Amino acid sequence: MKVRGTTKVVGLLGWPVEHSMSPAMHNAAFREAGLNYTYVPFPVQPEHLAKAVDAIRALNLAGANVTIPHKVAVMQYLDEIDEDAQKIGAVNTIVNVQGRLVGYNTDGQGFIRSLAEQGIGVKAAKVVLLGAGGAARAVVEALLSAGAASVTIAARSGDKANHLAGHYSSPAVTGIDWQSDVLTRRLAECDLLINATPLGMAPAVEKIPPVNWPALASQTIVCDLIYNPLMTRFLQQAKERGHQVVTGEGMLAGQGALAFQIWTKTAAPYDVMAGNLLQQLKEQQENC
């Protein structure tokens, strides 16, 4: 699709943005859907964030994605923030509604979408989640909205895990130190085990969060939010023990698909987006 005067522009605000896979993924999706949109990365230094958000209005962009390090700071410059994004405390998607900028967070729902694409439901599921950072916060919120029965947040800092669990004021969510014996008991009864730490992400691919594999129930599905590499050591070990595994590119495609729907009010071509990411990741690995 050629860029014309009528082309709608969606931006990516981040610092840095050079390695982002979102531009190619979204432009492939716009092409597939036959929409006259284009997606452009903008490297925005933290001190320029307010002006960059104002530029969405001034340049009449259709919307934007927001990535590291701006997901929290951007909230103060928006006109309205969706309830989920408020609960999560971060925004990754902005839509421009006639000059009013509305913020959303599609990260957690994107994870649920990626599971659904593989026929995995989370209703009534017992979940153990490793890590208590920003991604964990979005995923826990989405798991609760989707009807998970319980979520145990296990992190290297029991205090941080507890603090995050306290945020939900729900007896279904507990926070523990991942060295504690409680983790062994929760692993024995969980349906989903999720790594939401960066342990195992390139270049430190040899790292792995501490999991007592023999304690894990045999039917547990094991997920990693990391997508570089696709098959982390954590997932390799789970697979060797016979667990179904879920790689992290699905969450990236899922959050992108939901953002696409918010901007365009059109169903997103999820398969094209996930396929595009897999291709980019393959090319990246070949170039290493």
Ligand code: NAP
């Ligand atoms: P974050 O906010 O920095 O949180 C990271 C969490 O991991 C914290 O609980 C942190 O503990 C823990 N952690 C970090 N280094 C550790 C180490 N060496 N040993 C033990 N625990 C450690 O990061 P995030 O934004 O939540 O991202 C977490 C992971 O999810 C990253 O790998 C990221 O690439 C991935 N992610 C994927 C997607 C996707 O679309 N697939 C989206 C978002 C994030 P402390 O607080 O104690 O440091």
